[in-house]
Amino acid sequence: MATSHRRRRVTIIDVASHAQVSTAAVSKVIRNAYGVSPAMKDRVQAAIEELGYRPHASARAMRGRTFTIGVLLPDVTSPFFAEIINGLTEQLADTDYQAIMIQGGTTHKAERRAIDALVDRQVDGILMVAPISSRARLEEVARDLPTVVLGRHERSAVYDTVFDDDDAGAELAVNHLIDLGHRRIVHIAHQDNARARPADLLHVIRAETYKRVMRDHDLAEEIAVATTSYSAEGGYDGARQLLNRSPRPTAIFAGADQAAFGALAAVHEAGLSAPADVSVIGYDNIRLAALPNIALTSIDQDGVVMGRAVGRLLLERIEGRTPAVHFSVTPSLVVRRTTAAPPGLAQDPTSATSAETAMS
Amino acid sequence: MATSHRRRRVTIIDVASHAQVSTAAVSKVIRNAYGVSPAMKDRVQAAIEELGYRPHASARAMRGRTFTIGVLLPDVTSPFFAEIINGLTEQLADTDYQAIMIQGGTTHKAERRAIDALVDRQVDGILMVAPISSRARLEEVARDLPTVVLGRHERSAVYDTVFDDDDAGAELAVNHLIDLGHRRIVHIAHQDNARARPADLLHVIRAETYKRVMRDHDLAEEIAVATTSYSAEGGYDGARQLLNRSPRPTAIFAGADQAAFGALAAVHEAGLSAPADVSVIGYDNIRLAALPNIALTSIDQDGVVMGRAVGRLLLERIEGRTPAVHFSVTPSLVVRRTTAAPPGLAQDPTSATSAETAMS
């Protein structure tokens, strides 16, 4: 039978009286601070064990740290974010820190509310994943709190950034298609209402790089971009628009794998097939992309490495570092089976990269 | 230029002295408690506005509430969980409560650590999504803290549960296949090391219901289950095992859409096609399932409704309700294009349900 009223929680005072010492001593043992004898330590630890004591995070927060890292996520759906979280928690695993996540949403108001919620909860550090707030707003937060921003390229002096070299990645993607012989290559881009300098946004960089590489290969007049969103629905809509062009494009560079899935759906629905009629390449190399029946060619960026970097940078900042650090990972091309030479062009065997066959 | 040292945060004392009133008065205004004149209220609110004051959650936690709902998620990947979070945040939107999420992982140790982290942070309520801890452990938490468990079917007296009627859903799935004329129907199940009564676990219920329905139709000798995991990889491995049976099964009921994707990959890789050679049905009806080139037949359970229910139940419990409530949603069949009559059997036009064509 359940006790009807809640038990009072075990506090440091309970431990102290149980171990017949002062609360200060207990506190020292917990924090393993200087000035406590081995005997005292054992005694206190035994008492802690016996009573099942756990320090009260809010009370700690009043004086010191909360041992909490707040993570702002635009949404919880993205499989790519999951990797980052994994990298981060891995990095925090043998510290006392814990990551908590909060959903930001797509409006400025929602994001502001989420950031405020983390600040109010006195997190010791904050990771903002692809935030849409203005740089000024982020710096305002960062002045009060160790902050790392993931996915934006700006080089702030008050917060660290961790990002993928999207310029290199997009170049890899477009060059891969061009190397295969494609000329009518189109792009599916992402639209949001971020208040950042456009050139700092990863989706803008991917789109601009696409245009630049096209121009570099004298394909300026083939440039076509559908700006929807980095989601299955966005990719579907974008691809439908682009496939209606005539002459029809022979390759689609989707700015994200989720969008590439949608694009593949649109290709399929139009009675075409990939890569026979239209090649499709994505970005992010999410796990689903490796499935044999999807086998999406993609650009891999190591989310786990990024997450670990975030953790390291935050811990450093909490320990007192103030100069800003900007960490970037280099993406790589993963060729699978949604890209090939355009129809009518003989496959050049020398340029073919060995395709993956097994699942990762 | 950034100020080098952090600003001291605005406190209730600052507001009080700025508005020339006592801190108690400010506190009353914030909580809109009884005993403040409209004039006082205006004055204090002006001061709050002017100084940009925000109450310090940890300080509040020492006496009253944290206005925080903790959500334990096994992993952040699942698109289905995202729906639940959306429903929950929607329900909390016009309260002062905020949901924070924490990743639990797949081991008991990791889950325990995550739950402890939430309890230590003094959340006002906790949602555990498909936890693997023992019922005793969950009840221990629930005695101290309003708790809702999602995805487990047990009827605890101390915590609420919200779940999908997995028995009905699995029956829908298997019956759909049987109605189409299938007999060699196999199942992909999930294995975890949960310390719950097996009959309370959704994946066990789905598997057991599969067996029961098969038996009910005198198909006991056709029963075959591959127990892997509800993931793309698990579905792939499971389907590979099952497709090796001879005679080859004509239909696969995967316990989750993610696993169904993996199963489709295996089908494809074996040189077969769905639904011509093998029908595949999933469970969860995640968004990707609706993509035209996937068009996975699935069982829909309304995650948003479940999330809203969780929010409502938690708020009620925080307000003082103690009797346990158990809320279940009824799933429905969504027929798309991965299921059809088995090869060699004429399609019966009367039993054909109209398939979806557009994206949801």
Added chain:
DNA sequence: ACGAAAATGGAGAACGATCTACACACTTTG
């Protein structure tokens, strides 16, 4: 053996809110 230095344990003031109890000024009522 003596005094200085080092090690150890504790007292008590924060931290920033909440909330009970009460004081004070006005009304209302008998």
Added chain:
DNA sequence: CAAAGTGTGTAGATCGTTCTCCATTTTCGT
């Protein structure tokens, strides 16, 4: 006109920690 009631504001204890002193004990060099 006194007594009682009502509305408004404040004082001050409290929550569970951390952390800065400070007092006491132990160690050790000479």
